[in-house]
Amino acid sequence: GAVVSQHPSRVICKSGTSVKIECRSLDFQATTMFWYRQFPKQSLMLMATSNEGSKATYEQGVEKDKFLINHASLTLSTLTVTSAHPEDSSFYICSARMGLAGGPAGELFFGEGSRLTVL
Amino acid sequence: GENVEQHPSTLSVQEGDSAVIKCTYSDSASNYFPWYKQELGKRPQLIIDIRSNVGEKKDQRIAVTLNKTAKHFSLHITETQPEDSAVYFCAASRDTGRRALTFGSGTRLQVQP
Numbered sequence A: 001g002a003v004v005s006q007h008p009s010r011v012i013c014k015s016g017t018s019v020k021i022e023c024r025s026l027d028f029q030a031t032t033m034f035w036y037r038q039f040p041k042q043s044l045m046l047m048a049t050s051n052e053g054s055k056a057t058y059e060q061g062v063e064k065d066k067f068l069i070n071h072a073s074l075t076l077s078t079l080t081v082t083s084a085h086p087e088d089s090s091f092y093i094c095s096a097r098m099g100l101a102g103g104p105a106g107e108l109f110f111g112e113g114s115r116l117t118v119l
Numbered sequence B: 001g002e003n004v005e006q007h008p009s010t011l012s013v014q015e016g017d018s019a020v021i022k023c024t025y026s027d028s029a030s031n032y033f034p035w036y037k038q039e040l041g042k043r044p045q046l047i048i049d050i051r052s053n054v055g056e057k058k059d060q061r062i063a064v065t066l067n068k069t070a071k072h073f074s075l076h077i078t079e080t081q082p083e084d085s086a087v088y089f090c091a092a093s094r095d096t097g098r099r100a101l102t103f104g105s106g107t108r109l110q111v112q113p
Helices: none
Strands: A003-009 A010-013 A021-026 A034-037 A045-051 A067-073 A076-081 A090-097 A107-112 A114-118 B006-007 B008-015 B019-026 B031-038 B046-052 B058-059 B062-065 B074-078 B087-092 B108-110
Touching: A003 A090, A010 A021, A021 A034, A021 A090, A021 A114, A034 A076, A045 A067, A067 B087, A076 A090, B006 B046, B006 B087, B008 B019, B019 B087, B019 B108, B046 B058, B046 B062, B074 B087
Parallel strands: A010 A114, B008 B108
Antiparallel strands: A003 A021, A021 A076, A034 A045, A034 A090, A067 A076, A090 A107, A090 A114, B006 B019, B019 B074, B031 B046, B031 B087, B058 B062, B062 B074, B087 B108
């Protein structure tokens, strides 16, 4: 099946620093990627939809200036957590669906996830 | 937007028994309903999905049923095994590539040997 790769898998940083997480679709082109956040023992909450070549669409309550998303190519989206604080510690997972906009979509493939710990 | 509710939050069954997890959704335009299994610290993995043009789909020990009128869908696992123990999430979306999935709150399934 299609593969979505995410890096790094774990990162520990000091409060106030920025962290970049990369998400790549390895064998298909993803015009749209999705970033989710998952706190311990909770569900996956959509943070933003990343669109290739245009601005990301953020969910209500997600600060776009804090969670910078760049989708510069059809296979790469990045999430930068700026000025990270301990409450940003979470499991961040990217995902992408195969299929074209307007047509039936295929399976949603997830990256491995990135566990961020802010000290 | 879409809202998905999932029950129960935890489910414990004996090995060999069946397990049923239920979800309801709010957006009548949703027509894609996948189920994911997530093991601790790992990414969710798709186990089965259904689209609104069918009412039931089966894959070996796993089946999903959909009632569009009532806006609910269910996951059925028969002959459960200890390796089925995990967290299961239902999800819903409109069936296009640009739509994100909205997930339920998850069900922690424990299969007792």
